[in-house]
Amino acid sequence: MAQKKKTSPKAAAAAAKTLKSPSTGAKSKSAAGSALAQSNTKKVTSKKAATAASKTLRDGRSSAKSKSAAGSALSQKPGKGRGGKR
Numbered sequence: 390m391a392q393k394k395k396t397s398p399k400a401a402a403a404a405a406k407t408l409k410s411p412s413t414g415a416k417s418k419s420a421a422g423s424a425l426a427q428s429n430t431k432k433v434t435s436k437k438a439a440t441a442a443s444k445t446l447r448d449g450r451s452s453a454k455s456k457s458a459a460g461s462a463l464s465q466k467p468g469k470g471r472g473g474k475r
Contacts, residue, residue, distance in 0.1 A: 396428040404458035420459035434466040
């Protein structure tokens with residue numbers, strides 16, 4: 390299922406700052422990169438990037454900008470859908 394959401398300009402700016410910061414961890418940068426890649430395209434968050442974003446949100450050491458980027462990336466993860474066998 391295609392996602393209609395994309396990263397807002399404000400979240401994209403936060404993601405860019407997260408990527409530029411030398412003190413930011415790899416998981417936060419992964420989530421920020423995913424959010425930034427979706428700023429003006431129809432791309433969606435991969436499972437690996439969603440996992441990194443989730444860890445960033447749960448990590449108490451993550452900055453507000455990192456968490457903003459991670460939240461944006463997670464909001465663009467494809468849903469599981471409702472079809473299939475029961």
